[in-house]
Amino acid sequence: MSRCNNDIMRKVLIWALDGGLATGVTGPVDVFTVVNAMAARRHGAQSRPALEWEIQSVSAQPIRTAAGVTIAPHARLDPEAQADVIFLPGLFIESVGPALWTELQRHRWLLPALRKQLERGAVLAANCTATLLLAEAGVLDGRMATTSWWLSGVFRQRYPAVDLRVDQAVTYDRGVFCSGASTAGLQLALRLAERFCGRSVASSAAKTLLLDGSNGSQAPYRSLALVEREGHGDALVQRAQRWIERRIGEPFQLGALAQALAVSERTVIRRFKAALAVTPGHLAQLMKVQEAKRLLEASEISWDAVCERVGYGDASSFRRLFKREVGLSPGAYQTRFAQKRARA
Secondary structure, eight states, X not given: OOOOOTXXXXXXXXXXXXXXXXXXXXXXXXXXXXXXXXXXXXXXXXXXXXXEEEEEEGGGOOXXXXXXXXXXXXXXXXXXXXXXXEEEOOOOOOOSSHHHHHHHHXXXXXXXXXXXXXXXXXXXXXXXXXHHHHHXXXXXXXXXXXXXGGGHHHHHHHOTTSEXXXXXXXXXXXXXXXXXXXXXXXXXXXXXHHHHHOHXXXXXXXXXXXXXXXXXXXXXXXXXGGSOTTTTOOHHHHHHHHHHHHXXXXXXXXXXXXXXXXSOHHHHHHHHHHXXXXXXXXXXXXXXHHHHHXXXXXXXXXXXXXXXXXTOSOHHHHHHHHHHHHSSOHHHHHXXXXXXXXXX
């Protein structure tokens, strides 16, 4: 990582679009403000700020966030502007249905500018759903990237050339940063600070803001309940999903599912891969993991009892599956997320 040089000021352009969360814009700005304070403490109050930022909006009009709060920009969004970093805050999109693609189409005019900025040598940094704009622009093809965990299914289907690492909160690959869901934008801002100002300054800012300075993981936060699993429109797969959910406490049997649907096992697998990008068996495993998370959060239940409730006979095997999907052991997950009982 490059060290902070008080003679060089890095310029960050925040291309803010209507419809995002306010913290997507203000959160990174707060991080940059603290980073500048930490850098000044090291190099003297008279040194130039390490980072300069400018919030730009379409036609220089106030940005209206999803909550109705408006943010006054500094200038009109200029696709030709010279900058060290182009930062894209996420958009607030509540589903992976048609509204998602309609929103992306609205901003297609930005795609050539993103490609050109990267060619010029600017770093691109996108948070949350804005990573889809980078993917639409083609700049993620062949690169490692991440996105909001609940977008992983449609992301993989639409952009198969991208090396998606959805468990990671932040990724970097050849001039392109991506971050996961919403508040991962704060970690993204810290990674930018680390790149341009050094690890020590970024670490001091992270401690001041009570932020986890590590790369972090989205895996513990994934929830099937928040993913529109039936947005694909395949009625047979929808029936299969409900069939699996009703039998969450039983071992999964592909043959029994195919028989219930009156189709072949091969047809079930093919339709699942087309609609959800997973096999029926994998989805059944994910549902069992999701139910195990719910049980661990809600009570002091033992792991053996959890396995019995979700129809998994081999506790050791399910523990390995749980850790692979969640990124934490069952015990660590329960320690972090269990609802603590009030003491009398």
